[in-house]
Amino acid sequence: MVVIALGVPQVVDQFGLLQLTIFAAMCILALSLGFVWGYGGILCFGQSAFFGLGAYAYAVTAVDLGESTAAAILAVLVPAVFAALLGYFMFYGRLSDVYLGVITLSVTLIFFNLMNSTAGDAYRVGKARLNGFNGMPSLPTLNVPGDPARLLDPTETFYLVMAFLVIVYVGLHVLLASHFGRVVVAIRENEARCELLGYDVRLHKLLVFTIGGGIAGLAGCLFANWGAFVSPNVFSLTMTSQIIIWVIVGGLGTLVGPIIGCLIMQYLATTLGTQQLANTNLIFGIIFLAFVLLVPRGIVPSLRALGARAPGPSRVHDPA
Amino acid sequence: MDLAAVLTFEILNGVATLVLISVGLAIIFGMMRVINLAHGEFLMLGGYAAIVATNHGVNIWVAMVVVAPLVVGVVGVIAERLIIRVLYGRMIDTLLATWGLSLFFIGIVTTIFGNTVAGIGAPLGSLGVGRYSISLYRLVLIGIAAAILAVIFVALRQTRLGLIARGTMENPNMAAALGVSPPRVYATTFGVGAALTGLAGGLLAPISGVLPTVGAAYVAKAFITVISGGTAILAGTAAASSLFGSVNQLLTYFTTPVIGEAGLLAAAILLLRVLPHGITGKLFKGSL
Amino acid sequence: MLSVTDLHARYGRIPILNGICLEVAAGEFVGVLGHNGMGKTTLLKTLMGFVPVQRGRILFDGADVTHEAAYVRARRGLGYVPQGREIFPGLSVRDNLRMGFVGRGAEERVDAIVQTFPRLVPLLNRRGGALSGGEQQLLAIARCLAGNPRLILFDEPTEGIQPSIIEELVAVLQTLHRKQALTIVLVEQNLEFIAELATRVLLIQKGAILRELQPGELRQAGVLSEFIGVDRA
Amino acid sequence: MSDAVLQTLGLSIRFGGVEAVRGVDFTLAERELRCLIGPNGAGKSTLFKLLTGQLKPTAGRIVFRGHDITGHHTHAIARRGIGIKTQVPSLFDGLTVREHLWLAARRTNPAERARAITEEILERIGLASLANGAVGRLSHGLRQWVELGTVLAGNPELILLDEPAAGMTHDEVARTAELVREINRTHALIVVEHDMQFVRMIARTVTVMHQGAVLVEDTMDQIMKNATVRDIYLGKHGGS
Helix, strand or coil, X not given: CHHHHHHHHHHCCHHHHHHHHHHXXXXXXXXXXXXXXXXXXXXXXXXXXXXXXXXXXXXXXXXHHCCCHHHHHHHHHHHHHHHHHHHHHHHHCCCCXXXXXXXXXXXXXXXXXXXXXXXXXXXXXXXXXXXXXXXXXXXXXXXXXXXXXXXXXXXXXXXXXXXXXXXXXXXHHHHHHCHHHHHHHHHHHCHHHHHHXXXXXXXXXXXXXXXXXXXXXXXXXXXXXXXXXXXXXXXXXXXXXXXXXXXXXXXXXXXXXXXXXXXXXXXXXXXXXHHCCCCHHHHHHHHHHHHHHHCCCCHHHHHHHHHHHCCCHHHCCCCC | CHHHHHHHHHHHXXXXXXXXXXXXXXXXXXXXXXXXXXXXXXXXXHHHHHHHHHHCCCCHHHHXXXXXXXXXXXXXXXXXXXXXXXXXXXXXXXXHHHHHHHHHHHHHHHHHHCCCCECCCCCCCEEEECCEEEEHHHHHHHHHHHHHHHHHHHHHHHCHHHXXXXXXXXXXXXXXXXCCCHHHHHHHHHHHHHHHHXXXXXXXXXXXXXCCCCHHHHHHHHHHHHHHHCCCHHHHHHHHHHHHHHHHXXXXXXXXXXXXXXXXXXXXXXHHXXXXXXXXXXXXXXXX | CXXXXXXXXXXXXXXXXXXXXXXXXXXXXXXEECCCCCCHHHHHHHHHCCCCCCEEEEEXXXXXXXXXXXXXXXXXXXXXXXXXXXXXXXXXXXXXHHHHCCCCCHHHHHHHHHHHCHHHHHHCCCEHHHCCHHHHHHHHHHHHHHCCCCEEEEECCCCCCCHHHHHHHHHHHHXXXXXXXXXXXXXXXXXXXXXXXXXXXXXXXXXXXXXXXXXXXXXXXHHHHHHHCCCCC | CCCEEEEEEEXXXXXXXXXXXXXXXXXXXXXXXXXXXXXXXXXXXXXXXXXXXXXXXXXXXXXXXXXXXXXXXXXXXXXXXXXXXXXXXXXXXXXXXXXXXHHHHHCCCCHHHHHHHHHXXXXXXXXXXXXXXXXXXXXXXXXXXXXXXXXXXXXXXXXXXXXXXCCCCHHHHHHHHHHHHHHHCCCEEEEECCCHHHHHHHCCEEEEEECCEEEEEEEHHHHHHCHHHHHHHHCCCCCC
């Protein structure tokens, strides 16, 4: 992965590089839900709330300070803290799965409505005007820490986003292999048994949810930086649906799955967007339904199951 | 005095809107424990049905009160047959499938009508209250919301179908052991819930206009109302609508709509922290 | 009337029924005796259609009902009085009875049925959930009768019931069997109750019929010990 | 009182109109093995759920090793040292047998020690050959063993076993009895079981519950001679 990443800017043109940068940022977002839902078993339908909060936190801070380092840090912290707060109410109130899904979805939709109605001079944070549905244009992009004048060029941004993707991917792998991670998976399998073994289920879920919120915020920061623009659409139903579809298509319980799902669907969305043959929502709705009804486990786990059933001669070890 | 009257009207209006947009969802949730994520799109379809019918010369009242619920009711029955029934007992898959359905509806309506706002003029005029004026049509909506709750109450209490519905809701297996067919009850429930949602969509079309993504504007409030209400269809909807409608309208009146929305959400999250099964999960147990 | 061959069923992943064979002729009162966890309740739930059959066959009145839905079996005339009674707690006693027969003329039917259960008459407008265990048991039987079944499956009607009402239950069941000629299958761990009522007793153990006894044999010391599990051979 | 591992005082729980457990006073001594029997609905499993915090009592207190644990969270009670094998095995279907034991052992032990405990328990319950298989595919009997092993790996001070012999063959029942006696050398246990043969293999003192209350407490021999106990088992409705 790292080798490919380093080689890419040499062979791809500027437009392709920008495309790949945004794809990578979205993969980080996909990973955040793949972790929270696929491993933590937390049905979060509102991952875009944290993504959007990250984007707005970056936008507002960057405009106010004219420097991106603090903005990027806040873009991770603000959604993480918000996730912790929301998570506290949900997990310590012992809301069931379905309620959790609906509440998180409602939260992001209310953010959407809220941000849409912040047009006008009254809605500003310091120098930063929120601008309602028009969004915040011309945001300062990422600069070298401590040197606001030295902005990152597209190639550097690409490297940076790829580096974050690798760090998040590897970091989640390490986390899942740790004691904490294995307890998280055990909670997904059977909450009651975990409690009977003495593990605090609520606390573990809260931590997973908070980490997921922070990662989604990072993706939001990279997204806002990529277009130097953020609008309430980061909270929209379409946005939050997309994240769910990535994970469903790719498969729950893997980290590669959401990345693959994200890449396939992003590619599809880009292609559909340019040719206007059929409405994107229509196609997405059909894919969504098809996967839930026909391939409920998603691509990666289904392929793995196929692979496990097929007689692979190199994997057969006779114990005798 | 005028202010008090207008404020009361605003609050009743907020409550009535919540009742209208959430009662269909509440029926489906209360009876089947299914949360229909395409609920917002059912509202949207109701709006389009009313507008298209009106533009084709149908009387606006007939379009809103007859055509919209009929169209959406049929859509609901078809959706139950093709999707919900297949996933019966798999709650999360049902949620996801209805989400797919929601995108599908948005897509298909956008393809047909385009991504622009359609609307019809609100019938009736307005009424002067001292220095203020209130819309007669909104006054009628308050009446309709109250009437819907009353009709549901009577239907559940007094009719044979209502008895079967209440029995199946309490214990579907025992109802089946007595010869009641739960699949048929569920199909009917989903149809009735969808039809009421279509009715709400039709009635709200003159006020807010319709566009393919209008569902998102309503649906969060509807979910919050139903979940906070708990499983009792009538008591839950009425209690949660009254609470959130008042919070929302009062905050909106004295501050801004933004704070009104945020206040509604905060009130719901606080409420669910205290009562995880909703208002009727603990209080008013066993009510309709 | 009811013919069961080699019935296998499991609860989740736990096998509960391991090849039950059972023949019930019209007019019989068959008692199935067994301890907790021996598969009594699962047997009735499988017969009623709430637990899927893994292997074997169920014939009711000559028709193969093995894979039919519960409500279809109920409409064929199979009645069910479940363990724990399963009264609709939020419905009134009258509505509970009306649930037993939702067709036309339900009111008259309810009035007629209640005559046989005088204890329920003053309670008709009470919520089902507010009744005592014994009253609920009578209501569950009355509700089942409202549907006019030809064969009734009873699941431990004496569980958690006061002795005085158990005597009343004996009388009610005797009337149903002798005067109304209903066919009855009753599962119980209450040995006395079965001995008093059944015309034939089957001993169920680990999901299979261990052997058949005459009601009189139930009072023999050897059988008693075997049932309790003290002197298992 | 100081040598009591567990003590309940007037423990009760009510579901709607039904009092499933009524004023239970129960004392368990250090290293004691107690069998809990009684007909269906006597309140045995409910009592276990109260002891592990899965249900909150409506009245009464639970004292474990001198600490009042009434109303504490399930995980907090488990941390104090109460382990339970539930009636229907409660397991992580997607995880392997080894992972089960490791998760239980690792909570109180460093990684190295947890691995050692895992291997030791695998040998002890005889599941070493299945250690890397997903538990979801195992038969009911084997699942019982996995759960027992998981409880042991956590090394709780008090072990509750709810129907440990259910669904086992005669040989397996005998092996389970052997294991229970062995555990009892170092741990206090309460065992709920319907299989009277199994109870006779392990029991010294037996508590009989009926309709939510403790009916009688005595040695196994005395219990079997007790007329009231016989009556409730035969359905003569005695004792109420």
